[in-house]
Amino acid sequence: MNAIASINEFVDVMLESKADFQNVKAQAESRNNQVKECISRFEAAIRELTGRKVKVKNPELEDISRKQTAGLEEMLQRVAASLEATRRGMKFINEYEDSFNIAVFGKVKAGKSYTGNFIMGNVIRDLGIATSYDKIQPRPTVTVIDRGKKTTQAKLAEFDEEGKEGFRVDPNEATSTIQLFRLGGMVWIDTPGIGSVTWDNEMLAKSFVDNADLIVYMSNSDAAGTQQDFKELKALYARQKRFVLLLTQSDDTPEDVDDEGNIIRVLGPRSEKDRRDMEEYIRDELVKHGIRINMDKEVLTISTKLAIEGLKNNDEAMFEASNLKKFLAILISITRNEAGKLKLATPSGRINAMIDEIVKALGTADGTLTEHMKILEDMKRTLSEDNENLQYKMLNECMNKVTSIVTSKAQEVESGSASLSSDELQEIVSREVYRVILATCTEKFAGSENILSEYAATLKVGGISGLSMRHDTIEYNRQVSERYERDPDGIIEHVKSWFGAKFHSFRLKTITEHRNIDLGVNLTEVLSDVRRSVEAIFREQVPGIMRKLSDSLIAPVADLRKSAGIEIEKAKRELTGLKC
Numbered sequence: 001m002n003a004i005a006s007i008n009e010f011v012d013v014m015l016e017s018k019a020d021f022q023n024v025k026a027q028a029e030s031r032n033n034q035v036k037e038c039i040s041r042f043e044a045a046i047r048e049l050t051g052r053k054v055k056v057k058n059p060e061l062e063d064i065s066r067k068q069t070a071g072l073e074e075m076l077q078r079v080a081a082s083l084e085a086t087r088r089g090m091k092f093i094n095e096y097e098d099s100f101n102i103a104v105f106g107k108v109k110a111g112k113s114y115t116g117n118f119i120m121g122n123v124i125r126d127l128g129i130a131t132s133y134d135k136i137q138p139r140p141t142v143t144v145i146d147r148g149k150k151t152t153q154a155k156l157a158e159f160d161e162e163g164k165e166g167f168r169v170d171p172n173e174a175t176s177t178i179q180l181f182r183l184g185g186m187v188w189i190d191t192p193g194i195g196s197v198t199w200d201n202e203m204l205a206k207s208f209v210d211n212a213d214l215i216v217y218m219s220n221s222d223a224a225g226t227q228q229d230f231k232e233l234k235a236l237y238a239r240q241k242r243f244v245l246l247l248t249q250s251d252d253t254p255e256d257v258d259d260e261g262n263i264i265r266v267l268g269p270r271s272e273k274d275r276r277d278m279e280e281y282i283r284d285e286l287v288k289h290g291i292r293i294n295m296d297k298e299v300l301t302i303s304t305k306l307a308i309e310g311l312k313n314n315d316e317a318m319f320e321a322s323n324l325k326k327f328l329a330i331l332i333s334i335t336r337n338e339a340g341k342l343k344l345a346t347p348s349g350r351i352n353a354m355i356d357e358i359v360k361a362l363g364t365a366d367g368t369l370t371e372h373m374k375i376l377e378d379m380k381r382t383l384s385e386d387n388e389n390l391q392y393k394m395l396n397e398c399m400n401k402v403t404s405i406v407t408s409k410a411q412e413v414e415s416g417s418a419s420l421s422s423d424e425l426q427e428i429v430s431r432e433v434y435r436v437i438l439a440t441c442t443e444k445f446a447g448s449e450n451i452l453s454e455y456a457a458t459l460k461v462g463g464i465s466g467l468s469m470r471h472d473t474i475e476y477n478r479q480v481s482e483r484y485e486r487d488p489d490g491i492i493e494h495v496k497s498w499f500g501a502k503f504h505s506f507r508l509k510t511i512t513e514h515r516n517i518d519l520g521v522n523l524t525e526v527l528s529d530v531r532r533s534v535e536a537i538f539r540e541q542v543p544g545i546m547r548k549l550s551d552s553l554i555a556p557v558a559d560l561r562k563s564a565g566i567e568i569e570k571a572k573r574e575l576t577g578l579k580c
């Protein structure tokens with residue numbers, strides 16, 4: 001195939017390939033949307049959790065709770081950052097979704113722009129050579145992206161012989177832009193040379209590389225394969241980017257003598273030996289750097305200058321020697337066989353990488369939460385160990401307090417106050433027991449009062465009798481004299497009785513009488529009731545209360561972790577399912 005035929009085939013394939021990419025957008029977008037939906041559901045769930053504002057007054061727990069919330073917030077931020085990076089990448093993909101994007105990478109003055117201009121075809125058109133490029137009307141133009149601004153120009157800016165880059169006034173600005181053009185289904189992205197870009201544009205260049213379907217890495221064959229080149233290549237290889245390595249400017253203008261004996265310089269290919277040595281060196285270095293590529297297909301020594309000169313002079317041999325035909329053939333073959341696949345692989349790869357990143361962020365957050373959970377478990381253990389000592393201490397204090405209260409109440413009753421009913425006394429004792437528990441626990445765990453308050457009404461002692469004076473009744477007999485009517489005695493009394501006289505006599509009588517005596521207040525009995533019932537409370541109710549106390553203190557913090565953990569697991573599962 002001659003030069004023109006191979007150029008025509010290249011241009012025609014690029015023009016035809018446009019249709020291949022139409023499907024890609026829909027597929028990539030739909031999956032990306034699924035990921036976004038999953039993330040926003042997750043985000044809403046987590047925000048709901050962290051928004052609950054767990055109220056714990058205990059400083060240690062508060063600290064854990066704060067850390068947990070902060071950990072979750074940080075996780076959301078990382079997830080959002082991943083989404084944003086991918087969104088930016090996807091924006092690029094969307095903008096160039098109907099094309100096969102080739103990003104050209106390499107050091108300054110490698111010949112990137114010069115070669116790009118050749119591929120763009122205007123150089124060939126300017127030579128007045130008729131090719132399939134003529135089908136593209138109007139002529140392709142170059143879009144320049146510099147720090148977000150887009151401008152248009154006729155060709156890619158190149159360095160001239162003196163090392164000045166065309167179209168640019170400010171030399172610092174030179175080579176700092178991204179330049180691109182379209183050729184049918186292909187977009188050729190000419191990135192600035194490595195290390196020569198402003199930060200913004202470097203990030204842009206990196207994102208173009210990230211989102212490119214194929215990297216053409218150019219390295220001047222004069223100084224090909226510097227350590228920096230291999231570093232870059234290795235990074236590209238690690239990203240599983242398909243790439244072609246071009247060793248450019250593989251030509252020479254040695255001095256010669258013409259028929260008249262004048263010394264002239266003739267452009268020609270570099271010697272076979274030179275090329276082979278170069279290729280061998282590159283092969284060895286690539287292997288050394290762990291880069292495995294197909295040397296025949298992916299490494300090529302080229303000279304764009306020879307290609308142009310060959311076309312200009314209608315010199316097929318020179319065009320052949322330029323190796324451009326081989327490069328065009330590689331692009332044709334990739335476009336025909338793999339462009340569609342690669343095109344899909346780019347967004348897929350981006351989405352998969354994003355999912356991996358998000359899942360990793362989720363994992364880290366989950367790990368942090370688990371750490372907090374361990375602290376909580378420790379706290380819970382300490383609480384229950386402490387609780388036993390605490391219960392003993394509270395029991396003692398309750399006994400002392402209650403005994404002194406009851407004793408003083410008894411004194412009041414003894415000195416004349418009304419008795420205290422069993423209910424009244426139980427109420428007093430219950431209140432005191434509650435007060436002691438509340439005071440001790442609050443001192444120990446801030447925040448206990450809320451949890452304990454529900455026990456104010458249920459913590460009741462029972463079986464205590466009322467406080468009252470004790471009395472006794474004693475029975476005794478007494479002899480009293482009793483006057484009684486007797487029969488008349490003797491004649492005289494009989495006679496008198498006939499006239500109505502009555503006669504009396506006295507006798508002794510024993511009567512039984514009762515008397516009440518004060519036995520004092522029933523304090524001993526009441527105190528023993530009190531002891532029994534307070535002990536019962538500490539046996540039957542207080543352990544449960546203490547358990548509840550430590551559980552309730554920890555619960556809100558533990559719940560947050562549990563719910564967040566569930567959401568994280570769910571999101572991880574869903575996202576992993578979206579990978580392909």
Ligand SMILES: Nc1nc2c(ncn2[C@@H]2O[C@H](COP(=O)(O)OP(=O)(O)O)[C@@H](O)[C@H]2O)c(=O)[nH]1
Nearest residue numbers: 108109110111112113114158159249303304305
């Ligand atoms: N001899 C020779 N010079 C070339 C070739 N390709 C590019 N150049 C020259 O190399 C210099 C840098 O080219 P340019 O494309 O601007 O480099 P870039 O920084 O990689 O874009 C320019 O002066 C070109 O004329 C080639 O194949 N052979």
Ligand SMILES: [Mg+2]
Nearest residue numbers: 112113157158
């Ligand atoms: Mg350039």
